[in-house]
Amino acid sequence: MPRLQIYALFVGTVCGAMIVPFMGFFIVDGLGQAPWTISIYAVALSCLAILVNRRFARLIDRGESAFPLIGIVLGGYLLAS
Secondary structure (H helix, E strand, O other), X not given: OOHHHHHHHHHHHHHHHHHHHHHXXXXXXXXXXXXXXXXXXXXXXXXXXXXXXXXXXXXHHOXXXXXXXXXXXXXXXXXXX
């Protein structure tokens, strides 16, 4: 695995992990929502992650290049940021 991909994976994982502790605080305090909405967020995020991972894995298993898929993920990450 080339170094750039390893660094991108590391940075993406660290950035994703850093948001987890703050998301509950943001939902309740920043958005003014009830604490039970954290559960809805967690379920929606888990379902989305499973569906996207299965879709991308199916495409990669068919032999398609992973480069466009990584571009889609990076674009979504930048849009969310």
